[in-house]
Amino acid sequence: RLDRAKAEISDLLAYLDDDYVGLIAFAGRASVLSPMTPDKSFLRLALDNAGPHSVTRGGTRLAEPIRRAIAGLGEPGPAQRALILITDGEDHESFAMDAAKAAAEAGIKIIAIGFGDESGSRIHLRDSKTGARTLLRDGDGNPVVSRLDGDLLREIALVTDGAYVPAG
Secondary structure, three states, X not given: OHHHHHHHHHHHHOOOXXXXXXXXXXXXXXXXXXXXXXOHHHHHHHHHHOOHHHOOOOOOOOHHXXXXXXXXXXXXXXXXXXXXXXXOOOOOOOOHHHHHHHHHHOOEEEXXXXXXXXXXXXXXXXXXXXXXXXXXXXXXXXEOEEOOOHHHHHHHHHHOOOEEEEOO
């Protein structure tokens, strides 16, 4: 899913012309990989280097990247401001709706792109050197299952006058 998200972002950059863009990787924590910049080459480099190692904590806390984006976008101005949130929508009690309301108050629309399956799917990791896939397991050795939470992503988008796109 990460590789697919990276490919989608890379394709999107071709359409953004002189727009400023930034990149935030997140899981249990959010990390700014590229601050807002018109330099698409820099952002592509940050995107190419993004991976599971880009964040230091497992889980998913959707409020983290939303709050980082609010801070990174600065004060509202004449330009439209949007956050494209690419995620499965799982959230581990981070108050994502409160963060979305704060984004709306700051004039930021959220376009939530939901990757995954609402019935759940196992997560596989790919070794960058060999290409081999292994199943991600939790601390007890059980396979980690990720579920798309389309309802939450739809609510986040709606509260900001944004949009929800289920990407499967």
